[in-house]
Amino acid sequence: MNINGILAIYMFEMSRFRRTLFQSVASPVISTSLYFVVFGSAIGSRIQQIDGISYGSFIVPGLIMLSVLTQSVSNASFGIYFPRFSGTIYEILSAPLSYLEVVLAYVGAAATKSFVLGLLILGTAYFFVDMEIQRPIWMMIFLVLTCTTFSLFGFIIGLWADGFEKLQIIPLLVITPLTFLGGSFYSISMLPPIWQKISMINPVVYLISGFRWSFYGKGDVSVGLSLGMILVFLLICISILSYLFKTGYRLKE
């Protein structure tokens, strides 16, 4: 195992985060604050409580997920796409590192960033709403699993993309809509029955539901199902990646 090599890539990726610390921190904090102002205060005051939780508090887990999902995907996809694009990937490919180690470094860095981001948004939320986290350990587990899974997913997109547009298309066309429709801002039970059924094919529903359960003890689906779905998605990403690596897909001719 080439620990030095893994750390070198990890630190390199994190240094980009540090260099742009202000943007990295400011933009999620500002956008979350805006959500709270608009949805929490302006609109939320006219919405009755959901499951006995004030609307402002209700949307916190969904908001965190919204940012964590998009950031995981975009960080990880950019992280591997950029060296492919600029050509500096030659050094990674010629280094004594296994593919697993390369993934560990890139995905680890991307997941760390979105994890920090998730905590930042949580901290910001404290300023706006009252909330309690009933199961902090589970909250952390869900957060870490989500960061990891979606960073893996982002890494796959970064391998697949052959242009900057493609990098943006998936977060824009897939992640954001699925998150908005996945119950970030409402409970699935508020939907007409037919839409409730349709929502069940949206994987993000399970993520948000499980995450919300760790906060308030209630979710749209059972917590076991949530956890199961995340693990399934994690496994799918790992299998796709290991299949891609067998062929050297998009990394090696």
Added chain:
Amino acid sequence: MSILEINQLNKTYSNGFVALKNIDLTINKGEIFALLGPNGAGKTTLISAVCGIVNASSGSILVGGHDNVKNYRDARRMIGLVPQELTTDAFITVWDTIKFSQRLFGADYDPEYLEQILKNLSLWDKKNNQIRTLSGGMKRRVLIAKALSHKPDILFLDEPTAGVDVDLRKDMWDQMRVLRESGVTIILTTHYIEEAEDMADRVGVINGGEIILVEDKKSLMKKMGRKQLTVELKEPLDQLPSGLTDYDVQVQDGTLTYTYDSLREEFGVDDFLCTLHDAGLKYKDVQTRQSSLEEIFVELVKR
């Protein structure tokens, strides 16, 4: 002793293009090997296959006895690569980038060694500069520093001197010689043939994906490198003086043309001119010309 063994290597790119055909090549430990060939001959492809950047279609590559696929960690640790393209990060500093390379290859951070590399490559005063603020030639040297950061046994230089000015190029070659002294094997490609002629112990010529020749540089020059001495005489000559019959000489009116091996000591220029003098021949002008490696190379590739 060999340090790199390439056996029956073939590479077909995914678009069907056959870039390497049955390459067999053995590189000796501690030598400087120049790989020459026209654009598109397959030099970069060959280097990339050895370094693990492209997958070979068939054949095997042993680096210091380690198979570069099965035993890629040991194989790759031995190799440093300076790529042909100037591919560097932009915002990271020179120091950080060579530190990155050192650790990427599994070595521990060794600031003294890195300092020495930067000083040798005249980059020490730029160590805190972001790479984007460097000139092209400086970036090239940063790539060399990165390749050396983990103390490789084999250094691949894919056109290392493209864009480096004459002074620094000389410096660079001096350092390459020092590296070679320390036991590093150097494999380079270049389009400056004088450079290969100057530096290399052996020369390989690749064309159309095939190695068409591998020779000791000296014997190559000897075999194919001929020198000609042209002497313009003051008075025309009808018959060759007896002392000159041993030499390979042609007479045409007032001009004598003597063809000789550039590396042969006996029957050298000195002897020849002495013989002319002894024969009482007076001359107006003397010229020599040598077939360079470049001519040899062009001739080979044309065939």
